Each structure stands twice: as structure tokens, then as C-alpha cells.
Amino acid sequence: MIDHNALLPLLRNVKDPMTGRDIIESKMVHDLKVKGNNVHFTLKLLNPDAPYKSNLIFDCMGQIKSKFPDAEVDIHVEASRTNADVQSPLPHVKNFIAVASGKGGVGKSTAAVNLAVALKQQGFNVGIIDADLYGPSLPTMLGLQGERPQIKDMYGVQTMIPLDYKGIPVMSLGFVIQPEQAVVLRGPKLSGILKQFISQCHWPELDYMVIDLPPGTGDIHLTLVQTLPLTGAVMVTTPQQVAVVDAVKAANMFLIDNIKVPVLGIIENMAWFTPEELPDNKYFLFGKGGGEKLSQLVKAPVIGQVPIMMSVREGGDSGEPVAWDTESKAGKIWKNLAIELDKAVQQRNANLDPTNIVKITTY
Ligand SMILES: Nc1ncnc2c1ncn2[C@@H]1O[C@H](COP(=O)(O)OP(=O)(O)OP(=O)(O)O)[C@@H](O)[C@H]1O
Ligand SMILES: [Mg+2]
Structure with missing residues (x-):
């Protein structure tokens, strides 16, 4: 059984390469759901076609599997920029x-x-x-x-x-x-x-x-x-x-x-x-x-x-x-x-x- 709260510190080890901030702090992880060994979440990227996308996904998986080797991880990538006019490249x-x-x-x-x-x-x-x-x-x-x-x-x-x-x-x-x-x-x-x-x-x-x-x-x-x-x-x-x-x-x-x-x-x-x-x-x-x-x-x-x-x-x-x-x-x-x-x-x-x-x- 995977503990939802144990996932957050693991995902905090994954950094957004554009800002160097972790993906939790940068509010890039959405809809995190855990069911038995299944972990699902949506990763929102400013640019979902970014060349580092797959590395970022692998890093998320690696972090989760380091603690939960049996986890089935499913990550869905979405564009986070819905309203490009107001979104700041440095929201922090x-x-x-x-x-x-x-x-x-x-x-x-x-x-x-x-x-x-x-x-x-x-x-x-x-x-x-x-x-x-x-x-x-x-x-x-x-x-x-x-x-x-x-x-x-x-x-x-x-x-x-x-x-x-x-x-x-x-x-x-x-x-x-x-x-x-x-x-x-x-x-x-x-x-x-x-x-x-x-x-x-x-x-x-x-x-x-x-x-x-x-x-x-x-x-x-x-x-x-x-x-x-x-x-x-x-x-x-x-x-x-x-x-x-x-x-x-x-x-x-x-x-x-x-x-x-x-x-x-x-x-x-x-x-x-x-x-x-x-x-x-x-x-x-x-x-x-x-x-x-x-x-x-x-x-x-x-x-x-x-x-x-x-x-x-x-x-x-x-x-x-x-x-x-x-x-x-x-x-x-x-x-x-x-x-x-x-x-x-x-x-x-x-x-x-x-x-x-x-x-x-x-x-
Ligand atoms: N109140 C002040 N008293 C004395 N010297 C000042 C004062 N304000 C600015 N200076 C001096 O005037 C010079 C020009 O200032 P500064 O470089 O800040 O201007 P700037 O508007 O940024 O110039 P630039 O347009 O070239 O970027 C500097 O040598 C600065 O130390
Ligand atoms: Mg100046």
C-alpha cells in the first residue's frame, strides 16, 4: 500500500529544469491519486513538447520506485499555460x-x-x-x-x-x-x-x-x-x-x-x-x-x-x-x-x- 503523503517528499526531489525549483513547489503536479500500487498524476509543463520531458518523467518514476519498487506509475503530461497572457515565467x-x-x-x-x-x-x-x-x-x-x-x-x-x-x-x-x-x-x-x-x-x-x-x-x-x-x-x-x-x-x-x-x-x-x-x-x-x-x-x-x-x-x-x-x-x-x-x-x-x-x- 503506497502512502500518498510519502510520495510528496519523493517528488520534491524532482526539479523543473527551467527554474530549478521542485515540481511540487512549482505546482506542476496535479490530480495525484493512489490506488493500491497504482500512482497516477498529471504533470503540467509550460511546454509539453520540451526535450527534457521524458527525462523529467523518468526522474519522477525513479524517485517513486526508489521507495516503492512495486509501484505502477502513470504520468500524464499536459500544457499548463491556459492563459498565456497573465502567466508569469517566474510565478514565485x-x-x-x-x-x-x-x-x-x-x-x-x-x-x-x-x-x-x-x-x-x-x-x-x-x-x-x-x-x-x-x-x-x-x-x-x-x-x-x-x-x-x-x-x-x-x-x-x-x-x-x-x-x-x-x-x-x-x-x-x-x-x-x-x-x-x-x-x-x-x-x-x-x-x-x-x-x-x-x-x-x-x-x-x-x-x-x-x-x-x-x-x-x-x-x-x-x-x-x-x-x-x-x-x-x-x-x-x-x-x-x-x-x-x-x-x-x-x-x-x-x-x-x-x-x-x-x-x-x-x-x-x-x-x-x-x-x-x-x-x-x-x-x-x-x-x-x-x-x-x-x-x-x-x-x-x-x-x-x-x-x-x-x-x-x-x-x-x-x-x-x-x-x-x-x-x-x-x-x-x-x-x-x-x-x-x-x-x-x-x-x-x-x-x-x-x-x-x-x-x-x-x-
Ligand atoms: N545622488 C547621487 N549623488 C552622487 N552621485 C550620484 C548620485 N546618483 C548617481 N550618482 C553617480 O552618478 C553616476 C551615474 O549614475 P548611474 O550609473 O546610476 O546612472 P544611470 O542612469 O544608471 O546611467 P546609465 O544611463 O549610463 O545606465 C554614477 O557615477 C553614480 O555613482
Ligand atoms: Mg545604469
């Missing part, structure tokens, strides 16, 4: 936050890294994807230059293990190719790599996946909205008017009708400068009001302003983002930003449907 990641801007150099990567760290400091499980495939700066910002992700072979599928940055799993193109190679890679190839970062990587369960984007709009942005149900975007701008004009264009890409990714909030970076010896003075080096202006134009709140601070720049260069120290002057700013972002996400999730993955037909 709750929120995907894209950090975007119109202009380059306004502090997206700085914001992505410090937000991720600050969210982590708030107790969330956080991961980072560096999708700025032309000039990946995350390896430097996290002190992971020259590191390589491990590749694991699962049933013939090569899957990558994200690098670990103090408990934050991270993937960056900077880990897989040399910077000088990146500039000659064409859009489709880069998009392919980004897709691999998403669906052929062992991401653990996460509350937040922060995605650092290149400036403006382009292939990478399009790939992202076609691959993931983005929870929302955070727009980074400086107070300058030119930055705002470009930021509106970038935000509009997320907001257009068949993409519909909400802008969760705006970060006004490099908002002013206060010299240490004159703590009451604010010098508005990049002008004033850009965050507020963008807020009105895209109808999203300014969730925080970050002044120009030496420590922010140094933290980026040294692999020690300021947000780790929640009591420092700069650390407190990122902490508040993370709290505001989390609030905006909760509100968004309570009021809006999950974002659909965009289907784009090319004629």
Missing part, C-alpha cells in the same frame, strides 16, 4: 519593478541597487536583473566584477545560478560577456540573453525583482514587457527640464494601451547639493522642479528626492551601496524610498489587475 516572484529613465546617467543603476538593498533591509527577499546590456554597471556597483554565474545542467537544459550579493541574487550581462563584446551584440541577441536571465535561471522565491534598464526605450524594454508581467515602473529623473521631457517619453512607453505598466513612482535624483560645512544650504545644481513636473505629466507620485551626495557616488564605485547603513544620512533616504515604493506596490496590487505579458504580432 511576487513583484517585478523596472527602474527606468529617459536620459542616461541620471542614476537608474544607483537607484536600482540602493532600492534593492533598502528593500532587503526592510526584510523582503529581493533579486536584481541588470538589463542595461550595453553598459552593465551593476557588477562594479556590487563589487562582483569578473565573477561568473555557475551553469548547472538539468536534464540537458543549461540553467544559470545567479550570483549572490549578500543574500541578493543578481544577474548581469557583465557576468556573462566582456564589455567590449556587448557593444557589438545586436538587439535580438541581447534580448535573447535577457530572456535567459528570466526563464533559465534559478531564481529563488522573491518579494521583489528589481530590474535596472538602459535609458530611453528600445529592444530591451520591449523584450521585458513581452516576457514578464511587470508590476510597475519607477522613473528616475534629475530636476532638469530636458531630463523630464525624455522621461515622459520613456514613461509613455510603459503607459500605452497595450502595454499598460503603471508608473509606481518617481525618484528625483541629484535634486540638490548641500556641502557638509554649510548644512543649511541647498544648491540646486541641476535646476528645480523636474520630479514634480514629471509627476503631473505621468500622474504618479514623487516617492523621494535624493540629493547629490559624495557617499552615494562612493558607494557605487566601491561595491558598498549606501543603503546598507540604514542609519546614515544617505541610507535613511533610500530606506524611506523603499518604504514608499512598497506602499505604492501594495496599493497598485490592491487596485489594479496584474499586468498582462504583452503579445506583439509582427507583420
Whole structure:
């Protein structure tokens, strides 16, 4: 007589090669029935024609037979994707936050890294994807230059293990190719790599996946909205008017009708400068009001302003983002930003449907 409950730990040893997570946790096993020595269940696969299908079935059988050698195992394979529009390739990641801007150099990567760290400091499980495939700066910002992700072979599928940055799993193109190679890679190839970062990587369960984007709009942005149900975007701008004009264009890409990714909030970076010896003075080096202006134009709140601070720049260069120290002057700013972002996400999730993955037909 086979015990139903004894089967679950056995099946937990079988991993989905696309995600590295076990098939029970990934809710791939359905209708598990045991009758005498007969075990039957349905295995739901995103792609039931996947080349690793038979290996996966053999592994399930092997696991069951290791404990119950007389078991008659019958596994039925079905496609799990009934509604391809909403199903996420990473269902165990709750929120995907894209950090975007119109202009380059306004502090997206700085914001992505410090937000991720600050969210982590708030107790969330956080991961980072560096999708700025032309000039990946995350390896430097996290002190992971020259590191390589491990590749694991699962049933013939090569899957990558994200690098670990103090408990934050991270993937960056900077880990897989040399910077000088990146500039000659064409859009489709880069998009392919980004897709691999998403669906052929062992991401653990996460509350937040922060995605650092290149400036403006382009292939990478399009790939992202076609691959993931983005929870929302955070727009980074400086107070300058030119930055705002470009930021509106970038935000509009997320907001257009068949993409519909909400802008969760705006970060006004490099908002002013206060010299240490004159703590009451604010010098508005990049002008004033850009965050507020963008807020009105895209109808999203300014969730925080970050002044120009030496420590922010140094933290980026040294692999020690300021947000780790929640009591420092700069650390407190990122902490508040993370709290505001989390609030905006909760509100968004309570009021809006999950974002659909965009289907784009090319004629
Ligand atoms: N608030 C700040 N105070 C001081 N330096 C900052 C601040 N924000 C960003 N920087 C510095 O400005 C530079 C550009 O920032 P960052 O790389 O984050 O911008 P980006 O928008 O990601 O750029 P790109 O468009 O090239 O990806 C970095 O050297 C960073 O350390
Ligand atoms: Mg960047």
C-alpha cells in the first residue's frame, strides 16, 4: 500500500529544469491519486513538447520506485499555460519593478541597487536583473566584477545560478560577456540573453525583482514587457527640464494601451547639493522642479528626492551601496524610498489587475 503523503517528499526531489525549483513547489503536479500500487498524476509543463520531458518523467518514476519498487506509475503530461497572457515565467516572484529613465546617467543603476538593498533591509527577499546590456554597471556597483554565474545542467537544459550579493541574487550581462563584446551584440541577441536571465535561471522565491534598464526605450524594454508581467515602473529623473521631457517619453512607453505598466513612482535624483560645512544650504545644481513636473505629466507620485551626495557616488564605485547603513544620512533616504515604493506596490496590487505579458504580432 503506497502512502500518498510519502510520495510528496519523493517528488520534491524532482526539479523543473527551467527554474530549478521542485515540481511540487512549482505546482506542476496535479490530480495525484493512489490506488493500491497504482500512482497516477498529471504533470503540467509550460511546454509539453520540451526535450527534457521524458527525462523529467523518468526522474519522477525513479524517485517513486526508489521507495516503492512495486509501484505502477502513470504520468500524464499536459500544457499548463491556459492563459498565456497573465502567466508569469517566474510565478514565485511576487513583484517585478523596472527602474527606468529617459536620459542616461541620471542614476537608474544607483537607484536600482540602493532600492534593492533598502528593500532587503526592510526584510523582503529581493533579486536584481541588470538589463542595461550595453553598459552593465551593476557588477562594479556590487563589487562582483569578473565573477561568473555557475551553469548547472538539468536534464540537458543549461540553467544559470545567479550570483549572490549578500543574500541578493543578481544577474548581469557583465557576468556573462566582456564589455567590449556587448557593444557589438545586436538587439535580438541581447534580448535573447535577457530572456535567459528570466526563464533559465534559478531564481529563488522573491518579494521583489528589481530590474535596472538602459535609458530611453528600445529592444530591451520591449523584450521585458513581452516576457514578464511587470508590476510597475519607477522613473528616475534629475530636476532638469530636458531630463523630464525624455522621461515622459520613456514613461509613455510603459503607459500605452497595450502595454499598460503603471508608473509606481518617481525618484528625483541629484535634486540638490548641500556641502557638509554649510548644512543649511541647498544648491540646486541641476535646476528645480523636474520630479514634480514629471509627476503631473505621468500622474504618479514623487516617492523621494535624493540629493547629490559624495557617499552615494562612493558607494557605487566601491561595491558598498549606501543603503546598507540604514542609519546614515544617505541610507535613511533610500530606506524611506523603499518604504514608499512598497506602499505604492501594495496599493497598485490592491487596485489594479496584474499586468498582462504583452503579445506583439509582427507583420
Ligand atoms: N545622488 C547621487 N549623488 C552622487 N552621485 C550620484 C548620485 N546618483 C548617481 N550618482 C553617480 O552618478 C553616476 C551615474 O549614475 P548611474 O550609473 O546610476 O546612472 P544611470 O542612469 O544608471 O546611467 P546609465 O544611463 O549610463 O545606465 C554614477 O557615477 C553614480 O555613482
Ligand atoms: Mg545604469
